[in-house]
Amino acid sequence: MRVIVLSLALICGAFAFCHPAQSFEVEEFRRFGPEGAPALKVLSTTDTEVLAPLIDSFLAQFPGLAIEYTTLGSADLMKAITRPPPGQSDFDIAISSAMDLQTKLANDGYTRRHLPESPAQMPDWASWRGHVFAFSQEPAALILSRAAFSGLELPKTRQDLITLLRRHPDRFRGRIGTYDIAASGLGYLFATQDARTSESFWRLMEIFGGLETRLYCCSGQMIEDIARGDLAIAYNVLGSYALARTDLADRIVVIEPQDYTNMMLRTAVILKETSLEKEAGAFIDHLLNAAWSQSPQAAYPFERYPAASSRQSAPYRPIQLGPGLLVYLDRLKRARFLGEWRSAITQDETRGP
Amino acid sequence: MSPPRPESQLRTSGSLSRRLTLRLVLSAAFLTLVLFFVVLAFVRDISQRTQDSILLASATSIMDSLRVEAGQITLDIPYAALSMLGNVSNDRVFYNVRKDGEVLTGYEDLPAPSQAPSPGAPSYATEEYRGASLRRVTLARRLSLDGGPADIEITVAQTREGQTAELARLTRWALMMGGGFFLVSALIGIWAAQSSVQPLHALTGVVSRRGPKDLRPVRHAVPSEMAPLVQSLNRFIERLRVSLARSEDFIAEAAHRVRTPLATVRAQAEITLRRVEKAENRASLREMIRAIDESSRAAGQLLDHAMVTFRTDSLERKPVDLDGLARDLVERLRPVADLKDIDLQYSCAGVSPLRGDAILIQNAVRNILDNAIKYAPSETGVLIDVRQGPLDVIISVTDEAGGFPAEEDTAVLTQRFVRGSNAAGTIGSGLGLTIAREVAEAHGGKLVIEPSSTGAGACVSLSFPLR
Incomplete structure (x- = not known):
């Protein structure tokens, strides 16, 4: 009898310590707020340090509340919500830069409706169905190495870039980087939006392919390589990350293409299974307020871009939330797109599956 | 001769105007109800059709992107295929593509039509899926694949929240419109009922006046x-x-x-x-x-x-000098009164002429005087007084004949052939007071019988309005 009790206790202890029972890979876990307080469990693809100031300013308003912030990849986030391992406690909020996956979560019924406190501040396109809320605009930028472009005019548009690469193929051969869109969800999102917006994308990919373009999984690495001088051009890098690296500012140039710049929207959803609906709503409102209110907050980590369309904002194209994003998640569509892209970028004449 | 009182004696079978009003209002309510349901059915049908046509457009555009390349079915769903659904409403969107019943892409568990739709004839259905009500359309097409036929089915579905909200909005609108319609038609009904019985009221007024x-x-x-x-x-x-x-x-x-x-x-x-x-x-x-x-x-x-x-x-109305008329009569009757030793006293404070028929008025006054002289005991006085009231000229004849018994209804005395209970010993027909009353009434005046101020007899007054 005693043995059974002891072993039960051990099992329970084991479950309690290896938090949370995972079939997905957690990058980082951090708890904000007082011990023992009820915690909002936030799943996020955004680095903890980036959102920490906003979380702190939120918790300052709710002293009795804590936030458990778990960061992970966007695919893992999707998995954690749609196929939770048995015994996993429910999460309250999901924050992700994968707009398509967030849209799919909302479309497939994993999210909960929320009525923002001050919806007037927010542009219409910043939410979908009252389920998905965008709280940042981050450009798909062109990052250039200052050193590599000495004596050259910096390209302002994709056409400029195409012209430049055609004129100086040898100067840039092997020194161009972009996302491996088969590996990176964000790269795929930017590439599909590019393909949707302009025919020049495919031409650019053909040229990239001819110049032995290197493929990356993440923005951070590309920025590092540019700064080091290994790369001269990095295409479709998340501008917000590049701008955040103020330490590299003298070595890299961030270009927001003038023909059009896709704006990735970082979005948050309240998950259906939440038990802290009111608090989760308040956290979303806090994020939206920071993003869209007229008075900028010091804690807001992202660059603020104009929300209303104006002359100045003309090249910015916020990626449209909505069922259209689901199209690129389609298995056949994705396979076809990846095939096209691969054949362009690797100049492989035998087109892949 | 008392006028009949219709309120108490006539049996009534309801009110014409109430009956008319009720029927008009009821038919207005019925028509409103019919209108409301017709509009509702119409609106429901329209909004269903709208959603169906967008779903069909979406499914068709997906079908158009279907290719067979190197023996493989490929599909390049156009961005617009799903985004067009998002542009119309904020509803959730589901789709899948099946080949011979096996799901190629899209939502695996999306319900399929129980029997395969024939090519070119899309099948529509409303069903439950993931806790929400769905409208779905399924398109079918037969492809030739590896020398054999392959049946492709494309299903596109959308939740119906937007449609439901729109329907609720339109229902509210229809309800409001129905209410307004009912109000207006009820008011028109009431007005119509009132105005159609109005001639009856007018005729009643004309007759009863x-x-x-x-x-x-x-x-x-x-x-x-x-x-x-x-x-x-x-x-x-x-x-x-x-x-x-x-x-x-x-x-x-x-x-x-x-x-x-x-x-x-x-x-x-x-x-x-x-x-x-x-x-x-x-x-x-x-x-x-x-x-x-x-x-x-x-x-x-x-x-x-x-x-x-x-x-x-x-009746012919001419100016009549009541003073002169009464004075003449008194003088003419004085010999008869003298026979009974009755003292006729005449007084007049001066009156304006009234408009009337002199012969009738003379007849009335003579009848009253006759009565007074006839019923007065010997050696008493009969006082004739002509005076002017604020609106009328009054002639009153007061006798000392003991008056009418207290229990007797003096109004009855002015009816034909009715005589006072104490008149048994005297010659008379009972028509005198009737004549006097009829004359007074013909001139718009009245006859009043009351005990005299001394209590010794009766006072009969005739009043004629001056107008």
Whole structure:
């Protein structure tokens, strides 16, 4: 009898310590707020340090509340919500830069409706169905190495870039980087939006392919390589990350293409299974307020871009939330797109599956 | 002759205007209800069709992107295929593509139609999926694949929240419109009911405003539906008038025919009385003369009454000097009064002339004076007073004949052939006060009988408005 009790206790202890029972890979876990307080469990693809100031300013308003912030990849986030391992406690909020996956979560019924406190501040396109809320605009930028472009005019548009690469193929051969869109969800999102917006994308990919373009999984690495001088051009890098690296500012140039710049929207959803609906709503409102209110907050980590369309904002194209994003998640569509892209970028004449 | 009171004596079978109002309002309510449901069905159908057509457009555009490349089915779903659904409403979108029943791409568990739709004929259905109500369309197409046929089915579905919200909005709108429609038509109904019974009210007013002697036909313009009623009423009035006139004529003729022979009989009786010696014969002759006097007086009053009736029917108004008229009468009757030692006192404070028929008024005053002299005991006084009131001229005759007994209803005395209970010993027909009252009423005035101020007798007053 005693043995059974002891072993039960051990099992329970084991479950309690290896938090949370995972079939997905957690990058980082951090708890904000007082011990023992009820915690909002936030799943996020955004680095903890980036959102920490906003979380702190939120918790300052709710002293009795804590936030458990778990960061992970966007695919893992999707998995954690749609196929939770048995015994996993429910999460309250999901924050992700994968707009398509967030849209799919909302479309497939994993999210909960929320009525923002001050919806007037927010542009219409910043939410979908009252389920998905965008709280940042981050450009798909062109990052250039200052050193590599000495004596050259910096390209302002994709056409400029195409012209430049055609004129100086040898100067840039092997020194161009972009996302491996088969590996990176964000790269795929930017590439599909590019393909949707302009025919020049495919031409650019053909040229990239001819110049032995290197493929990356993440923005951070590309920025590092540019700064080091290994790369001269990095295409479709998340501008917000590049701008955040103020330490590299003298070595890299961030270009927001003038023909059009896709704006990735970082979005948050309240998950259906939440038990802290009111608090989760308040956290979303806090994020939206920071993003869209007229008075900028010091804690807001992202660059603020104009929300209303104006002359100045003309090249910015916020990626449209909505069922259209689901199209690129389609298995056949994705396979076809990846095939096209691969054949362009690797100049492989035998087109892949 | 008291006027019938329709409220108490007529049986009524509901109100015409209420019945009409009720029917009009009820039919308005019924029409409103019908309209509401028709609009609702219409709106429901339209919004269903709208959603269906967008779903079909989406499914068609997906179908168009279907290719067979190197023996493989490939699909390049256009961005617009799903985004067009998002542009119309914020609903959730599901789709899948099946080949021979096996899901190639999209949502695996999306319900498929129970029987495969034939190519070119999309199948629509509304069903439950993931806790939400879905509208889905399924398109089918047969491809040739590896030399054999392959049945492709494309299903696109959308939740119906937007449609439901839109329907609720339109239902509210239809409800409001129905309410307004009902209100307006009910008001029109009430107005119509009121205005269609209005001619009835008008006719009622015209008829009930008539004087008691007014037997002219109704000339008021009425709607054609009421014309037969009014014609019948006029025929009835005419018959009544003819029959009344005939009976009045008959009475006057009879009185006239009786009066002349009576005078002869009375003269003969007087002559005989002078010749007869025997006491009992004289007594019976005197009794006979008394009876003849009574009959002749009655006949005279009947004639008077007939005359009054005739003249009041076509009353001619001319200025009448009541003072002079009354003074003349008093002087003319003074010899009769003197016979009974009755003192006639006349007083007049000066009056304005009134407009009326002098002969009628003289007749009325004479009848009252006759009565007073007849019923007053010997050696008493009869006071005739003519004075002017604020709106009328009043002549009152006060006697000292003991008045009317307290229990007697003085109003009854002015009815035909009714005599006071203490008049038994006196010759009279009971028509005098009736004549006086009819004359007063014909002039818009009235006759009042009351105890005299001293209590020793009665005071009969005639008042004529000056106007």
